Amino acid sequence: xxxVQATPAAVETIERLRRRHDSIVLHQSGGCCDGSDAMCLxxxxxxxxxxxxxxxxxxxxxxxxxAEQYERWGRxxxxxxVAPGAPGGFSLxxxxxxxxxxxxxxxxx
Amino acid sequence: MSTxxxxxxxxxxxTAESVVAVEDRYENFIGGEWVPPTSGAYRENVSPATGEPxxxxxxxxxxxxxxxxxxxxxxxxxxxxxxxGERAAVLDAMADAVEENLEMLAIxxxxxxxxxxxxxxxxxxxxxxxxxxxxxxxxxxxxGRISEIDGQTVAYHFNEPLxxxxxxxxxxxxxxxxxxxxxxxxxxxxxxxxxxxxPTPWSILKFCEVxxxxxxxxxxxxxxxxxxxxxxxxxxxxxxxxxxxxxxTVTGRxxxxxxxxxxxPSTTELGGKSPNVFFEDVMAxxxxxxxxxxxGFVLYAFNKGEVCTCPSRALIQESIYEEFMERAxxxxxxxxxxxxxxxxxxxxxxxxxxxxxKIESYVQIGRDEGxxxxxxxxxxxxxxxxxxGGFYFEPTVLKGTNDMRVFQEEIFGPVVSVTTFRDxxxxxxxxxxxxxxxxxxxxxxxxxxxxxxxxxxxAGRVWTxxxxxxxxxxxxxxxxxxxxxxxxxxxxxxxxxxxxxLLVSYDxxxxxxx
Numbered sequence: 001x002x003x004v005q006a007t008p009a010a011v012e013t014i015e016r017l018r019r020r021h022d023s024i025v026l027h028q029s030g031g032c033c034d035g036s037d038a039m040c041l042x043x044x045x046x047x048x049x050x051x052x053x054x055x056x057x058x059x060x061x062x063x064x065x066x067a068e069q070y071e072r073w074g075r076x077x078x079x080x081x082v083a084p085g086a087p088g089g090f091s092l093x094x095x096x097x098x099x100x101x102x103x104x105x106x107x108x109x
Numbered sequence: 110m111s112t113x114x115x116x117x118x119x120x121x122x123x124t125a126e127s128v129v130a131v132e133d134r135y136e137n138f139i140g141g142e143w144v145p146p147t148s149g150a151y152r153e154n155v156s157p158a159t160g161e162p163x164x165x166x167x168x169x170x171x172x173x174x175x176x177x178x179x180x181x182x183x184x185x186x187x188x189x190x191x192x193x194g195e196r197a198a199v200l201d202a203m204a205d206a207v208e209e210n211l212e213m214l215a216i217x218x219x220x221x222x223x224x225x226x227x228x229x230x231x232x233x234x235x236x237x238x239x240x241x242x243x244x245x246x247x248x249x250x251x252x253g254r255i256s257e258i259d260g261q262t263v264a265y266h267f268n269e270p271l272x273x274x275x276x277x278x279x280x281x282x283x284x285x286x287x288x289x290x291x292x293x294x295x296x297x298x299x300x301x302x303x304x305x306x307x308p309t310p311w312s313i314l315k316f317c318e319v320x321x322x323x324x325x326x327x328x329x330x331x332x333x334x335x336x337x338x339x340x341x342x343x344x345x346x347x348x349x350x351x352x353x354x355x356x357x358t359v360t361g362r363x364x365x366x367x368x369x370x371x372x373x374p375s376t377t378e379l380g381g382k383s384p385n386v387f388f389e390d391v392m393a394x395x396x397x398x399x400x401x402x403x404x405g406f407v408l409y410a411f412n413k414g415e416v417c418t419c420p421s422r423a424l425i426q427e428s429i430y431e432e433f434m435e436r437a438x439x440x441x442x443x444x445x446x447x448x449x450x451x452x453x454x455x456x457x458x459x460x461x462x463x464x465x466x467k468i469e470s471y472v473q474i475g476r477d478e479g480x481x482x483x484x485x486x487x488x489x490x491x492x493x494x495x496x497x498g499g500f501y502f503e504p505t506v507l508k509g510t511n512d513m514r515v516f517q518e519e520i521f522g523p524v525v526s527v528t529t530f531r532d533x534x535x536x537x538x539x540x541x542x543x544x545x546x547x548x549x550x551x552x553x554x555x556x557x558x559x560x561x562x563x564x565x566x567x568a569g570r571v572w573t574x575x576x577x578x579x580x581x582x583x584x585x586x587x588x589x590x591x592x593x594x595x596x597x598x599x600x601x602x603x604x605x606x607x608x609x610x611l612l613v614s615y616d617x618x619x620x621x622x623x
Contacts, residue, residue: 027359031380031519031545031590032417033279033306035357036467046363066358068544072517074478085463086307086335089360090344094335099463103470106477 005105006058006080013082013096014040014059021092026058028065028078028102034088038063038080038100041092079103119450121156122220123163128213129220129315134165137173137333138317140180141326146334147172154311157223157458158449160498166310169334171342174302177330178348181273181300184327189270189298193248196296200245202323204238210319211235217315218284219449222308223458223500224412226450236579237288237316240597243581247599248296261616268606270298271350271374275343277336277364278313279355280306280460281415281521285579287313289596290353291329297605302349303331304340308461336360347371351605354378355417358590365593376594376604378417378587380519381547384540385409385420385576386562388533388553389429398574399436402552405576406437406525410444410456410504414523415464417591418548420576422516424539427529434483434527437506441484444504448496458499459522465500468522471515472505480509480526511539519545533558537565546588550576569595 006014017024023043029035040061048054053067058080070076080100087099123131134151136143146167153162167173188196207214214237215229224233256264276290283305294301305313310333317331332339340360344352345367352375354364361379368375391402409420425433449457459465465488472486485505492501505524507515516526530536540549546568553559553574563571569586572578579585579597586595594604 029357029359031382032355032357032378033281033380033415033521034360035380035519035521036471039357039359041359041363046359046366049362069358069518072544073514074512076514083463083466085461087337088307088463089356090336090341090363092337094337101466104474104477106473 002056004056004058004063004078004080007082009082010080010100011059013093013098013100014061016096017092018059018061024061024092026061026063026080026100028063028069029089030066030069036102037088038102039089039091040100041090077105079105116452118448118452119216119226121163121450122217127216129217131164135167135311135314137167137169137177138314138329138331139173139177140183140330141321141324144176146170147176154221156220157460157500158220158496160462160500163220164311166314166333169332169339171338173332173334174339174342174346177302177332178273178346180327180330181302182348184325185270185272185300188300188325188328189272191298193251196298197245197249199324200241200292200296203320204241204245206319206323207234207241207316208238211238214284214312214315214319216450218312219457221312222280222283223449223460225454225457227452227454228412233282233285236581237284240288240292240581244292244296244599244602247602251599251602258612261614263613263615265611265613267609267611268297268602269609271605271607272299273349274299274301274351274353274605275304275346275349276301277304277340277344277352277354277356278306280309281412281417283309283312284316286355287316293596293601294605295328297602299350299605300328301330302343303329304336304343305331305333307336345371349373351375353594361592374604377592378547378594378596379590379592380417381419381545381568381587381591382422382517382519382543383418383420383545383548383550383568384422384424384543384566385550386424386536386540386552387426387429387433388536388555388558389426390554391552392429392433393554398554401574403436403440405550405552407440407444408576409525410441410523411577413456413459413502415460415521416577418570418577419521420548420550421520421525422511423525423527424530424536425527426536427531430529438484441504441506446489446501446504448493456504456523458496458501460500462500464521465502468502468520468524471518471520471522472507472524475507475509475513475515475526478509478513478515480507480513480515482506483508483527485523511542517543533562537562540566544589545591547591548572
């Protein structure tokens with residue numbers, strides 16, 4: 001089973017964002033006010049750094065996490081979902097009226 | 110004869126009995142004026158106390174950031190040329206205006222963020238006043254340095270303003286974090302464009318109303334809107350000379366990336382997972398100090414845990430664990446949760462539904478990985494009907510081990526993860542076993558141990574026999590991935606200044622090379 005999956009609603013949002021912005025990327029964040037969720041950014045804005053790990057792709061978009069953070073979180077699997085409301089940081093999905101949420105697979109059972 | 114009356118809950122802002130007036134909608138604060146967003150778009154702003162909208166704020170676009178930058182650039186030469194005494198007088202006038210409106214701003218801050226009014230009255234707003242006065246004083250005491258290179262050559266070093274800076278404020282202390290950033294920037298002679306956090310766009314506009322007459326137009330500009338649009342437009346803008354940011358790690362990296370592309374400095378504060386370490390000697394006597402230590406444990410619930418330095422990992426020496434936790438859980442059980450405008454309330458709602466859901470999800474992750482729930486763990490039952498729609502979560506205590514995700518990731522809610530240690534070496538190892546390094550607490554009656562631990566913990570602020578104090582003149586900032594820079598101290602003036610070196614020769618003779 002892939003480490004990252006997406007709900008149909010998240011896939012739909014990603015597809016809309018791809019049509020608008022072309023090349024996008026998802027960075028799983030950590031820490032502080034808006035942490036713990038995936039941030040959707042333009043791919044050229046924050047290219048993968050030496051410490052980034054690509055966990056997989058959702059709807060053709062790479063899902064990255066800081067490798068050390070991934071280890072410390074116990075190598076979790078993620079299910080990318082959306083919920084109503086404003087996203088944190090500079091994440092691009094706000095214009096869709098939703099925000100990405102990184103859920104744990106157990107939570108959805 | 111005296112009677113004791115329970116203080117009444119403050120009336121909600123915008124109602125006839127409230128000291129806080131609320132307009133139907135607000136504009137951006139640009140060049141000292143209230144300027145509608147070019148997009149013509151607004152969005153509803155919700156109070157987390159009730160979950161109901163109470164006003165509207167601009168949903169600004171990149172063009173509004175350009176307007177704010179125009180205003181700031183128009184103001185920067187005169188402001189940068191103002192003497193330190195003149196700038197200090199403006200900061201003092203701002204402080205006086207805030208102090209005169211302290212109760213009004215405290216109620217507004219509580220209503221918008223959900224933090225209890227007893228905190229905003231006693232901490233947030235008084236600290237805004239204090240930081241403004243501190244930097245007013247600090248800039249007057251600044252002096253450049255002179256280096257005597259040789260008998261006839263002198264290097265004079267002047268502090269010069271950077272110009273126009275961008276500042277992005279988090280939602281957890283909307284007024285205080287704004288003051289932490291605005292005060293040193295202005296003191297050092299810069300003009301600023303401020304982007305408040307999306308969940309808390311309004312209280313800072315009340316602040317702008319209060320200080321508008323004290324500050325020259327264009328020196329402070331505030332634009333509200335989505336981070337993806339205006340945060341990005343501000344942080345990546347060629348017309349800013351510095352960017353300051355408090356928030357999570359990915360946006361922090363992005364900010365630093367923009368700064369690298371524009372070759373400007375940045376300061377970032379990116380959260381923490383702060384250890385709060387209790388050695389067995391805190392229980393050597395059942396006295397005021399032990400009582401203070403128990404309060405120190407419960408301070409994880411301060412500002413409903415939405416604090417970058419939340420003491421969210423409690424490390425208790427195993428020899429006192431049972432007795433200590435009995436007292437600590439008793440004190441957690443005494444936390445009064447409810448309407449943030451009730452002066453008796455100790456813990457209000459989380460800032461947003463998103464935040465509430467994230468906290469719930471983390472408590473579930475903790476349960477799934479085997480953490481034991483010692484207190485709380487759910488949304489509270491039996492809230493009064495008028496706040497039923499608010500974003501409340503119980504003060505929660507989890508027990509587990511430091512390798513669990515609830516010990517490693519910042520939950521940003523009223524959740525403390527508790528574990529034990531055998532001895533000082535293990536306490537230090539667990540304290541440092543984290544990616545973050547913002548805050549820490551050490552509790553002991555042994556001064557030597559306190560010193561060793563304080564120096565050993567890799568964090569920018571180690572509270573020793575205290576916690577959650579944020580006085581001006583005590584440097585605050587992170588080690589490791591908790592960010593770069595130090596706020597709250599006059600050293601922040603350096604982060605907002607250029608150094609100009611005039612290298613002057615008093616020698617009449619040529620060098621003799623040509």
